[in-house]
Amino acid sequence: MNALAVTRRNGGGPVAPIPIAKPHLTGGEAAAAAEAIASGWLSQGPRVQELERAFAERVGAAQAVATSNCTTALALALHVSGVGPGDEVIVPSLSFIATANAVWHCGATPVFADIDPCTYNLDPAAAERAIGPRTRAIMPVHQLGLPADMDAFFDLAARHELAIVEDAACALGAFYRTARIGSLSSPACFSLHPRKVITTGEGGMIALQDADLAQRLRRLRGHGMDVSDLARHSAGEVVIEAYPERGWNARMTDVQAAVGLCQMGALDAILQRRALLAARYTAALAEIPYLQAPFEPDYATRTWQSYCVRLSPDAPIGRTELMRALLRDGIATRRGVMAIHRTHAYASARARLPHTEAAARETLLLPLYPDLTEQQQDYVLERLSDAIRLG
């Protein structure tokens, strides 16, 4: 079935196809990018610095370090937390595969622990059971923008002397209790990919509280060089750089940062719109059998990066059939969050994770993005309801 085919509402007029996600653009991005290019400063310049400042202020962090994407941000944060070859890092398997790849990029081994079946986030008790002599860190994921239960993880880390790195890829704008994600004591890594809350095309950000560590991260993202291009350019004298340690190339460009600065201006509106559409879905789902709306823990305010529903195994239609039926109606959906240990890439992990496997099997994501109209959302709900009722 072609998702791009123009679809028709029962007897009504044509309805444009509805994608699963779509970045919200303010209209200013192209001009900002052009301005960055015209300035002649294309990478790691004043705009990256400006975006870092705006981001840190927004998430309540003392520092923010821009990177090429969230996966490099996670690898860098793990590296400066002391994770290296021979170490193990506890992660949820129910996550995007980048969570595990970031651990592997450090030469360490991801160890998968099960999730809480309600929140779909890493279960602190399961994480504790997975701790072994080589465990160095725990990486809770704020899955789909819902904060993990951080107090429990900080307690665990203190008792077992482990580092915490937060995979906050989807969590820009989320709160854990009254604290903003990014303002806690552990480094939090955000993604600026188009599927996330705001975008720079590709991009990542590490929010943290320690200025020395931030300085080290800025060095590591630029080949380990001890002086940035911007600092050298503005020095007014000859500066010979040094390389105190080995590094990466994880730089964000100034063109991306210019786009990011525009996007930051729309963040509040984006979050509000996502929350409104999510509340509409949740209210309507109460009337549709076999479908369970997302669980809402009282400790968190989420970003609604995605809207994930659970289809009961005794529903008259299977998940793939339901997704196909919706696609025939021009509505794109996706399966819910993947189980990393079920991929070929991580098949050797051999973990027993019943809650993870059930969630990966039974969940799906519905279209949710700021520019989704209420009329389009009603159409999604109507088709969804029909497909389930008619089997």
Ligand SMILES: *Cc1c(COP(=O)(O)O)cnc(C)c1O
């Ligand atoms: C998207 C995502 C990532 C990877 O982000 P990139 O910017 O694409 O590297 C990592 N973890 C989670 C949970 C994600 O959703």
